[in-house]
Amino acid sequence: MTNQTNSNIPYPDYALAQYSAYQTLVSSNLYELPINIKKLIRSYGIHIQTYTDFAKDCHISIDNVIFMCASKDGCTMKRSDGSYLLLYNDSIKSKGRIRYTLAHELGHYILKHHSKNNKIKISRGNFLKNLDKLEYNKLEQEANYFAKRFLVPLPIVDKITNKLNFIDVPILVNIFGITQQPANYIINELSKRRNRVYSYKESYQLNRKFQNFIANHYNNKTCLSCQYDYEVSFNFCPSCGQNFFIIPDFTNTTLLKLLRTTNSMNYPTLNLDAEGRIKDLCPICQNETLYGNYCQICGIDIINKCTGIKASNGGIFTSSLPCSTPLKGDARYCTDCGANSTFLENGLLKNWTDAP
Ligand SMILES: [Zn+2]
Ligand SMILES: [Zn+2]
Ligand SMILES: [Zn+2]
Ligand SMILES: [Zn+2]
Known part of the structure; x- marks a missing residue:
């Protein structure tokens, strides 16, 4: 993870960006998805403010904030007291895009882009005069890579x-x-x-x-x-x-x-035992002793299985080899291939579009 020797060549260090993104997650106190990015940023003592609030506080227009940040999305500033201020454009409609901006800015912070390059301001998506263009692109690509890995750890x-x-x-x-x-x-x-x-x-x-x-x-x-x-x-x-x-x-x-x-459907089910066989009585002939695959009295399937029979949209039935997937007591259709179940074929479960 050493990039000391290459520090003069502005190639993005993707390995470092990924490592930093994963380490940031591992050391965080976040345990849920999607990642609570604002909570994490605040845990670093970084102050987050919207463009709207910042504009109000400073009595300037949003356009001026955009100009100042040199970005429509967001920017991070290192203040004179050493603390950080992260601004993001809250008029952006997409929450996902705002989350990406926040993760990108966090990437700049975690990867120490501000201090390394001693620049006050690194904005998303814009070229700044005071940064060499290649160097700027490298930092942007690292921050983007950090954001992707941080929000969506592989x-x-x-x-x-x-x-x-x-x-x-x-x-x-x-x-x-x-x-x-x-x-x-x-x-x-x-x-x-x-x-x-x-x-x-x-x-x-x-x-x-x-x-x-x-x-x-x-x-x-x-x-x-x-x-x-x-x-x-x-x-x-x-x-x-x-x-x-x-x-x-x-x-x-x-x-x-x-x-x-x-939803006005009801979903009838037949109670099955641990082996997937109908419990209690045969629903057709009320036979009380059920064992094996079929009712010994009326011959009906007492285990719900795939029949391999499928009805297409045109009402034409096609048949293929049935799957061996065990089906539950409520399954009219095979959960593996979508074919009719034996319970549906035998009328033990009604078609779902039929009235209960
Ligand atoms: Zn950036
Ligand atoms: Zn029976
Ligand atoms: Zn099947
Ligand atoms: Zn359905």
Whole structure:
């Protein structure tokens, strides 16, 4: 991690930026996602102020603050008493963009860009006369890299990907509170890794920090078609067989509430024993002693399984080899492939669009 010998060549030190981002997280008292960036910045004694408040305090216009900061997004100043003031433009509509700006400015602070270069002000996205352009670009790229790694630590992305069985741009946007642009960048980066296994020095510490939070969140998908909540590892909704869903998190509570209040479906279920067999009576013939795969009296499937039979939109049925995935008592559809379950085929569970 030594960059002493290269300090005159203005190449961005990405390794240092990543190391610093991860160390900042590890040593923080943050245990939840998305990262509470303001809380962390304040823990360093950095004063945060909006452009609006700063303009009011100084009796100047917002445009003047933008000019002073040489940035529409934000800047950090080292005051004469050695303390830091971080200003950000609160008229920016995107919360994700503001969070990125704050992380970028934190990066300048953590990477000691102000003191190293003895510059009063390093603003986001603008070239300043008093800094050599190459040197300025290097600092900007380091701060950007810090921001990306800090807001979206890759070991945590890997953990979440493992849990959800997939990762995409909307998920990154939701979970880490970032905008589409850095999310696209990260998805791109992940695809370049292909199947190689990556381990990071800080993986263990980072994972330990967020393990409780991840264990307690992102456990369900909510079906956008029938509003049913089902396990996050399922590919298809067991209630309606669709795969359009949201994963409830802090960004979609409004949508979720709307879904819940418009929901008039009921989701009947059959009680199954530990082996997945219908408990109590056969629902068709009331036979009391059930064992094996079929009711000994009426011959119906008493274990809910994939049939491999799927109805397409045109009402045409296709059939393939059934999966071996065990299904729960409420599953009308196979959670693995979306085919009809034996309980649905046999009329033990009604179609979800039918009245209860
Ligand atoms: Zn900057
Ligand atoms: Zn559904
Ligand atoms: Zn029976
Ligand atoms: Zn199946």
